Amino acid sequence: MNTEQVARLCETLNLGAGLVEPEAVVGGLLHRMWRLRTTHGSFAVKCLNPAIMQKPGVDHLYRLSEQVAARCVACGVPAIAALQNAAGDVIQELADAQVMVYPWVDGVMLGPGAAGTGHAQRLGAVLAQIHSLNLQIPGLTAHEWSHFHDEDWDILTYQASDPTLPWAYPIRAAMPRLLALTRAYESAGPALTQRMVVSHTDLDQKNVLWRNAQTPCLVDWEAAGLINPTMELVSVALYWAGLATGEPDEGVFAATIEGYVEAGGVVADNGLDAIHGFMGTWLGWLLFNMRRSLGESAGSDEEREVGIRETKATLAILLLMDKRSHVWARWVDAWR
Numbered sequence: 261m262n263t264e265q266v267a268r269l270c271e272t273l274n275l276g277a278g279l280v281e282p283e284a285v286v287g288g289l290l291h292r293m294w295r296l297r298t299t300h301g302s303f304a305v306k307c308l309n310p311a312i313m314q315k316p317g318v319d320h321l322y323r324l325s326e327q328v329a330a331r332c333v334a335c336g337v338p339a340i341a342a343l344q345n346a347a348g349d350v351i352q353e354l355a356d357a358q359v360m361v362y363p364w365v366d367g368v369m370l371g372p373g374a375a376g377t378g379h380a381q382r383l384g385a386v387l388a389q390i391h392s393l394n395l396q397i398p399g400l401t402a403h404e405w406s407h408f409h410d411e412d413w414d415i416l417t418y419q420a421s422d423p424t425l426p427w428a429y430p431i432r433a434a435m436p437r438l439l440a441l442t443r444a445y446e447s448a449g450p451a452l453t454q455r456m457v458v459s460h461t462d463l464d465q466k467n468v469l470w471r472n473a474q475t476p477c478l479v480d481w482e483a484a485g486l487i488n489p490t491m492e493l494v495s496v497a498l499y500w501a502g503l504a505t506g507e508p509d510e511g512v513f514a515a516t517i518e519g520y521v522e523a524g525g526v527v528a529d530n531g532l533d534a535i536h537g538f539m540g541t542w543l544g545w546l547l548f549n550m551r552r553s554l555g556e557s558a559g560s561d562e563e564r565e566v567g568i569r570e571t572k573a574t575l576a577i578l579l580l581m582d583k584r585s586h587v588w589a590r591w592v593d594a595w596r
Contacts, residue, residue: 261294261305265354269296269305272345272352273361276300295364302364303343307357311556311563319351322360322482324400326350328458329481335393338386339478340365365477367469374502375465377515382474384519387463387496391489392524395458402456402486405449408442408543416550425553427571434575437582438543445540448533452488455528461487464499490529491537493520494592498538503577507584510591517595531592535585539578546574 261269266278276299285293285304290312294305312318329341342350342360352359370379413435420428431438460467462483469477497516501508517527552567 381519388525531589
């Protein structure tokens, strides 16, 4: 961010005067983050990825997601929502950028491995709190269950074979399993879409800051929308049990669901359906990063490298989910 952008942002949102140059914040797989210190305090500035924002309707979805965040904050959910300008907009238009600004949160972000059972149980309780709100957001409608096409995978792996990206052969070798997972995901849709709630939908470790061991703060609501509650519970339990780094810890998984149930949440859906639904999230992320590796939705070589790295990591997670899904489904069904 340059001096002119900082000055305009401070004026638009009444942030006071900037004290020092904004500091880049490490992390974030889609957007760049900065810490802005002013005479009124500290703020997190999210510079929205222009390659993402040029897609039709994305800005509208981001505005809706921040409505979800604001409603949750108003209802006592420990979270932060984007600041609004005088016109009530959360997306601030600068000369050559679009940004969203948040109050700065001093907290600790846990790593991607298995969390402690106390953290997991507390997060399960917060998830139950969100689900119990039964939020109704005007303009937020249920999308049709996503569909993937065999041609998507074939075209992408064919394209990747030319620049010899490192994931091309592993993806092609795993193609039979990926197609089977795609069919399992699509088959779960009719059951899971019978019951939907408005929620965060992306509560992995990087989207929760801990002020202390019992006080989480939910951030990055841009994926907020309608989701099956059991599917979201399964995703949170697996994330916090360490899915991103290997075999999830059963005790942490159980602690997440225990916190959810003790706070009034109900596990109503079939565990295997919920896991298959969650796989769809990872299938979509895999396709997105394959495309990013090839230059789509990527504005720099650095973003392409992120796409390559995420493609390899996501494939490993999907294959683990395929291998262990029936075991994890039993962990879920024990709470039904």
